[in-house]
Amino acid sequence: MKRFALRSLTSILAPLFGLIGVAVLFAFLTGAPERYLSTANLRVVLAQTVIVAIGALGMTLIIISAGIDLSVGSAIALTSVITAVALREGFQPVLAIAMGILAGGLIGLVNGLAITALRVVPFIATLGMLGVARGLAKWVANQQTVNAPATWIHELAVTFPSKPWMLFAPGVWLTIALAVLMTLVLRNTVFGRRVFALGSNEAAARACGINTTRLKIRVYSIAGLFFGLAGVTQMSRLRQGDPTVAVGVELDIIAAVVIGGGSLNGGEGSIAGAMIGALVMSLLRNGCQQMGWPNYVQEIIIGVIIVVAVAADRYRAARAAEASA
Amino acid sequence: MKLPVASSQLPVPVRPGENARATGNGPLMTLRLHDITKRFGPTVALAGVSLEMNAGEVHALVGENGAGKSTLMNILSGLYRQDGGTIEFGGGRIAHIHQELALCPHLPVAENIFLGIEPKRRELFERAAALLHQFGRDIDPRKRTGDLSLADQQVVEICRALALDARVILMDEPTSSLQRANVERLFRLIHQLRERGITILYISHFLEEIREIADRYTVLRDGASVGSGALKDVSDAQLITMMVGRTLEPLGDSATRRLGDSLLSVNFPHASFDLHAGEIFGIAGLIGSGRTELVRAIFALDPHGRRFGYLSEDRKGEGLALQMSIADNVTMSRFETCSRGGWIDRAKQNRQTERVMQRLRVKASGPQAKVVWLSGGNQQKVAFGRLLHQDPDVLLLDEPARGIDIGSKADVAREITALAAAGKAILIVSSYLPELFALCDRIAVMTRGRLSEARPTSEWTPETVMQTAIGSAA
Numbered sequence: 001m002k003r004f005a006l007r008s009l010t011s012i013l014a015p016l017f018g019l020i021g022v023a024v025l026f027a028f029l030t031g032a033p034e035r036y037l038s039t040a041n042l043r044v045v046l047a048q049t050v051i052v053a054i055g056a057l058g059m060t061l062i063i064i065s066a067g068i069d070l071s072v073g074s075a076i077a078l079t080s081v082i083t084a085v086a087l088r089e090g091f092q093p094v095l096a097i098a099m100g101i102l103a104g105g106l107i108g109l110v111n112g113l114a115i116t117a118l119r120v121v122p123f124i125a126t127l128g129m130l131g132v133a134r135g136l137a138k139w140v141a142n143q144q145t146v147n148a149p150a151t152w153i154h155e156l157a158v159t160f161p162s163k164p165w166m167l168f169a170p171g172v173w174l175t176i177a178l179a180v181l182m183t184l185v186l187r188n189t190v191f192g193r194r195v196f197a198l199g200s201n202e203a204a205a206r207a208c209g210i211n212t213t214r215l216k217i218r219v220y221s222i223a224g225l226f227f228g229l230a231g232v233t234q235m236s237r238l239r240q241g242d243p244t245v246a247v248g249v250e251l252d253i254i255a256a257v258v259i260g261g262g263s264l265n266g267g268e269g270s271i272a273g274a275m276i277g278a279l280v281m282s283l284l285r286n287g288c289q290q291m292g293w294p295n296y297v298q299e300i301i302i303g304v305i306i307v308v309a310v311a312a313d314r315y316r317a318a319r320a321a322e323a324s325a
Numbered sequence: 326m327k328l329p330v331a332s333s334q335l336p337v338p339v340r341p342g343e344n345a346r347a348t349g350n351g352p353l354m355t356l357r358l359h360d361i362t363k364r365f366g367p368t369v370a371l372a373g374v375s376l377e378m379n380a381g382e383v384h385a386l387v388g389e390n391g392a393g394k395s396t397l398m399n400i401l402s403g404l405y406r407q408d409g410g411t412i413e414f415g416g417g418r419i420a421h422i423h424q425e426l427a428l429c430p431h432l433p434v435a436e437n438i439f440l441g442i443e444p445k446r447r448e449l450f451e452r453a454a455a456l457l458h459q460f461g462r463d464i465d466p467r468k469r470t471g472d473l474s475l476a477d478q479q480v481v482e483i484c485r486a487l488a489l490d491a492r493v494i495l496m497d498e499p500t501s502s503l504q505r506a507n508v509e510r511l512f513r514l515i516h517q518l519r520e521r522g523i524t525i526l527y528i529s530h531f532l533e534e535i536r537e538i539a540d541r542y543t544v545l546r547d548g549a550s551v552g553s554g555a556l557k558d559v560s561d562a563q564l565i566t567m568m569v570g571r572t573l574e575p576l577g578d579s580a581t582r583r584l585g586d587s588l589l590s591v592n593f594p595h596a597s598f599d600l601h602a603g604e605i606f607g608i609a610g611l612i613g614s615g616r617t618e619l620v621r622a623i624f625a626l627d628p629h630g631r632r633f634g635y636l637s638e639d640r641k642g643e644g645l646a647l648q649m650s651i652a653d654n655v656t657m658s659r660f661e662t663c664s665r666g667g668w669i670d671r672a673k674q675n676r677q678t679e680r681v682m683q684r685l686r687v688k689a690s691g692p693q694a695k696v697v698w699l700s701g702g703n704q705q706k707v708a709f710g711r712l713l714h715q716d717p718d719v720l721l722l723d724e725p726a727r728g729i730d731i732g733s734k735a736d737v738a739r740e741i742t743a744l745a746a747a748g749k750a751i752l753i754v755s756s757y758l759p760e761l762f763a764l765c766d767r768i769a770v771m772t773r774g775r776l777s778e779a780r781p782t783s784e785w786t787p788e789t790v791m792q793t794a795i796g797s798a799a
Contacts, residue, residue, distance in 0.1 A: 189667045190660040203643030208658035267648040
């Protein structure tokens with residue numbers, strides 16, 4: 001049991017070092033470590049991370065199962081619009097949130113059905129959904145942003161929470177709680193182990209009597225719920241539903257999962273790693289902004305980081321494999 | 326791991342001036358290993374292997390799985406470097422023919438043969454055809470490699486070794502996926518290679534096969550060479566004792582079992598039989614005769630139920646989740662026995678797994694060790710261990726002893742007999758007739774997709790089984 005915990009720790013060690021490296025680097029570069037590493041700046045970074053981090057919770061599940069979801073950005077836009085419309089139409093905030101989250105789950109369910117019943121590979125099925133959900137978002141929003149009346153939802157992902165004792169936005173705490181929950185689910189539940197089995201060897205999982213069709217539909221649906229929550233958070237940050245928001249966010253989310261040790265071949269990945277991956281990217285962006293570097297520098301650096309992180313992980317895996325051959 | 330067919334594409338492992346000396350023992354000595362050691366982290370894979378091979382000799386390397394045979398092969402082919410010891414090599418290339426063939430299935434045969442050493446496009450197919458022709462095979466060099474039978478793919482690998490002008494060819498269980506007729510063809514091919522002065526290091530678990538093809542042998546046990554000499558001077562019993570370091574228990578006696586009620590009634594147009602509680606039912610037949618398809622069809626009768634347990638012949642492809650732990654793999658088909666409300670009780674899961682590991686003598690650091698780290702024989706035991714844990718009424722075992730060593734075979738066979746004695750119905754598909762004859766109450770033979778009438782084992786002989794298997798195909 002102890003060795004098991006230790007082993008899963010070593011697999012997130014590399015991204016953790018990356019995180020510390022980035023933090024130390026920019027603390028130096030900015031010449032003002034006390035400001036860069038201050039609580040205030042940390043609040044900014046974390047508030048910026050929340051949407052990608054919540055998305056990465058769902059994406060980790062999908063990537064471990066050897067799937068992929070390219071429709072996340074569109075799903076976030078659609079669910080943010082739905083939440084805003086619900087609020088505008090006078091629904092209770094709780095109901096509006098539930099509608100946003102469930103809409104995400106529904107998108108995931110459709111993805112899962114397309115992948116299993118229609119036998120379309122996940123890349124293509126979700127590529128199709130990327131277009132469909134974006135179009136639906138624009139339709140529901142009538143091609144313009146939907147202003148949502150002020151409710152406590154707006155507090156969800158604010159940089160500076162109104163109650164100082166909270167330290168960070170409620171959305172940050174929610175993300176941490178969900179990350180802990182998902183870690184336990186993946187590691188210690190029958191569902192979690194079956195998702196790993198599905199990603200590691202689908203044929204073996206089937207031979208074990210596991211209903212892989214149902215399992216895949218569940219994976220995409222549950223991930224969709226997280227994407228719906230990310231959409232609600234998006235709405236909360238902008239204080240409106242914007243059908244053109246979050247274009248390409250799925251790539252940031254996939255990058256977070258992969259930096260954190262997820263393998264697109266399935267069977268590998270961790271929630272802790274994906275959370276660190278999301279943080280690494282936010283810290284980088286924030287550091288570049290503080291340095292006053294132009295946007296394109298950030299883009300180049302983040303692109304390089306993704307490839308280097310995965311290369312480092314493959315190197316580690318190869319060493320481990322050789323050591324056991 | 327996708328390696329090029331012949332690892333000889335890598336630099337020849339022994340570079341002059343490093344640890345190789347031109348051998349002074351005349352032209353006959355091709356390869357001499359002295360006290361080779363290799364560690365992987367804390368694991369000692371090779372603890373001192375010495376071996377001498379002469380030009381034009383077929384040298385058998387025998388030993389249980391995990392004894393270090395594959396590591397030694399990988400050192401010879403240049404994939405790993407030894408930590409200690411010396412290799413003297415007369416020069417030339419060493420080609421490695423892997424147990425699981427390593428060809429690019431989408432490429433034409435000719436391109437696979439010359440991958441990495443491509444001649445001009447015009448010559449490609451001509452030269453490939455010339456090589457293929459030498460072995461009396463009419464394989465079309467333009468054909469897609471993946472469309473060839475396994476036996477033909479092996480010929481392609483051997484042609485590739487010849488195209489590389491290899492002096493030594495390493496063959497890792499080349500017959501494990503071949504049927505008998507193709508084994509004989511492979512042996513003729515090996516004879517041809519030997520006549521050309523090519524040295525062959527041959528790994529196999531089949532002693533009768535080694536006696537047929539090899540001149541001399543070296544036995545590995547626990548990473549060290551424990552015996553070497555001419556095969557004519559050693560008995561099978563002596564070899565087995567050297568390999569396992571313990572005497573093997575005899576297999577269970579099928580005569581003492583009592584058959585119970587019929588648990589499974591198979592009624593396909595091409596195959597029908599009843600399977601009884603306490604019965605071991607064997608299906609013989611050539612590879613490609615439809616045996617695997619039959620087992621799959623039976624399993625499909627109850628896809629998500631728990632009544633059937635299925636052991637695939639393809640352990641890596643559809644048996645195990647290699648990146649997961651032994652415990653997860655063993656309990657995968659019945660997580661509910663070690664979980665409550667969907668949450669897995671690790672302590673309970675470990676206890677259950679340890680029991681299975683003890684029964685099958687799985688060698689591993691513990692139930693949480695990843696399956697990918699285990700040797701082939703131990704992986705097969707884990708795949709079989711899952712069925713023990715699942716505890717189904719009907720076990721469908723496709724090549725349960727494929728690619729595993731003698732000691733592991735005995736462990737698996739003992740458990741199969743015990744399961745039958747406990748009232749399970751067991752269906753075994755095997756290419757290895759001694760296994761079927763030792764275990765089964767009844768045997769039926771698959772020929773071209775049709776199953777013969779099932780008869781008690783005592784009414785069959787290996788010869789009649791083979792006749793039936795090839796009968797209508799002739």
